[in-house]
Amino acid sequence: MTxxxxxxxTLMRLSLTGDQQAxxxxxxxxxHLLRPFLAKRLSFSNEVDDLMQEILISIHKARHTYDGxxxxxPWAYAIAKFRLQDFLRTHYSDHLRHAxxxxxxxxxxxxxxxxxxxxxxxxxxxxxxxxxxxxxxLQLMHQEGYTAKEVAVKMGMNESAVKVxxxxxxxxxxxxxxx
Amino acid sequence: MENIDDLVxxxxxxxxxxxxxxxxxxxxLKLIGAGAIYLGALLAFSGLRPDWLEKxxxxxxxxxxxxxVGLFVVTSLSAxxxxxPDQFQKRNQVLAPIWMxxxxxxxxxxxxxxxxxxxxxxxxxxxxxxxxxxxAIIPAxxxxxxxxKYASTNYRLAGSxxxxxxxxxxxxxxxxxxxxxxxxxxxxxHYLPMLIIGIVGLWLGxxxxxx
Numbered sequence: 558m559t560x561x562x563x564x565x566x567t568l569m570r571l572s573l574t575g576d577q578q579a580x581x582x583x584x585x586x587x588x589h590l591l592r593p594f595l596a597k598r599l600s601f602s603n604e605v606d607d608l609m610q611e612i613l614i615s616i617h618k619a620r621h622t623y624d625g626x627x628x629x630x631p632w633a634y635a636i637a638k639f640r641l642q643d644f645l646r647t648h649y650s651d652h653l654r655h656a657x658x659x660x661x662x663x664x665x666x667x668x669x670x671x672x673x674x675x676x677x678x679x680x681x682x683x684x685x686x687x688x689x690x691x692x693x694x695l696q697l698m699h700q701e702g703y704t705a706k707e708v709a710v711k712m713g714m715n716e717s718a719v720k721v722x723x724x725x726x727x728x729x730x731x732x733x734x735x736x
Numbered sequence: 737m738e739n740i741d742d743l744v745x746x747x748x749x750x751x752x753x754x755x756x757x758x759x760x761x762x763x764x765l766k767l768i769g770a771g772a773i774y775l776g777a778l779l780a781f782s783g784l785r786p787d788w789l790e791k792x793x794x795x796x797x798x799x800x801x802x803x804x805v806g807l808f809v810v811t812s813l814s815a816x817x818x819x820x821p822d823q824f825q826k827r828n829q830v831l832a833p834i835w836m837x838x839x840x841x842x843x844x845x846x847x848x849x850x851x852x853x854x855x856x857x858x859x860x861x862x863x864x865x866x867x868x869x870x871x872a873i874i875p876a877x878x879x880x881x882x883x884x885k886y887a888s889t890n891y892r893l894a895g896s897x898x899x900x901x902x903x904x905x906x907x908x909x910x911x912x913x914x915x916x917x918x919x920x921x922x923x924x925x926h927y928l929p930m931l932i933i934g935i936v937g938l939w940l941g942x943x944x945x946x947x
C-alpha cells in the first residue's frame with residue numbers, strides 16, 4: 558500500500574517498478590507542487606490546467622530519464638520550465654500573428670457601437686462561451702461600465718491588449734449572432 | 737482539477753515496469769568508444785600522415801591533438817548529460833565544452849605565435865572543411881539517434897555539442913591523415929568552421945531533438 562506522505566523519490570522508484578498506485582500519488586503530488594509555480598506565471602486558471610496536463614504527459618514520457626537516485630524536484634521543475642517556455646513562445650507568437658491594425662480596430666469598434674442594437678444582457682450567454690479572458694473583458698466593459706484603460710489596470714494587461722482582445726471577442730460574437 | 741484527475745488515472749493505468757535510461761557517463765563512454773573505433777577505422781583505411789612519428793615529437797602538435805581529443809571527450813559527455821531534462825543535475829560538466837574550446841583556441845593562437853618557420857600554405861582550402869564535415873556525418877547521426885531516445889530540455893544546445901563532437905572526430909582524422917603543417921591553413925579551414933558547425937547544431941537540435 559502506498560503511503561500518501563512518501564517522498565517523491567521513493568514514489569518514483571516504486572512507479573518505475575510498475576506500481577500504478579504510487580505513480581498516481583506521485584503525479585497528483587507533482588501537480589500540487591507545480592500549480593503555484595505555474596499560477597504565478599500565467600494569468601488564467603484554464604491556462605494553468607492546460608499546461609499542467611501537458612507537463613504531466615511530458616513527465617510520463619520522460620520518466621525513463623529519472624533513475625530514482627537523484628532529487629526528483631529539480632527533474633520535474635526542469636520539465637515544467639521547458640513546457641512553460643514552449644507554451645509562452647506559442648502564446649506570444651499567436652498574439653503577434655493575430656495582431657490587429659489599430660486604424661481598422663477603431664473603425665470596427667465604431668461600427669459595432671452604432672450598428673448594434675443589442676444589450677450586454679441579451680447576449681450574455683454567448684459572451685460566457687468566449688475564452689475566459691475575453692469574456693471577463695466584455696463583462697467589465699459592457700456590464701460594469703469600465704473603460705478599456707480601467708480594465709487594463711484591473712487585469713494587469715496593457716490598454717492595447719485589452720482593446721485587441723475585445724475586438725476579437727466582438728468579431729466572434731458578430732459571427733455567432735449573424736448565423 | 738477534474739481533467740487533471742482523469743489524466744492522472746489514465747497515465748497511472750499506462751504505468752508499467754520502466755528500465756531507466758543509461759547513466760550519462762555510460763552513454764558518453766559509448767559515444768566516445770564508437771567515435772574512437774570509427775576514427776581508427778578511418779585511419780586504417782586512409783592511412784596516417786607519412787611524418788607522423790616525427791610529428792609526435794613536436795610538443796605543439798601533441799598538445800593540439802590532445803586538446804582535440806579533450807574537446808571530443810567533453811562534448812560527448814556534455815551531449816549525454818543534455819539528453820536528460822535536468823542535465824543529470826551536473827550543470828558544470830554540461831558547460832565544460834566552452835572551457836575546452838577556449839583552451840583549444842588559445843593553444844592554436846600560441847602555436848601560431850611561436851611558429852618560427854611558418855610552413856607554406858597548401859594549394860587546397862575548403863576541401864578540408866568539406867572532408868571533415870563528410871566524415872562527421874556518421875558520428876553525428878549516431879549521436880542524434882542516441883539522444884532522441886532521451887528527453888532533452890535544451891535541445892538546441894544538445895544539437896550544437898553533438899555536432900561539435902562529431903566534427904572533432906573528423907578534425908582529428910584529417911589532422912592525423914593530411915600532411916599539412918601550415919597553422920594558418922589548419923586554423924582557418926579545419927577549426928574555425930567549428931563555430932559555424934556549432935550554430936548549425938543549434939538549428940538541427942531544434943529540428944531533431946524537440947519532443
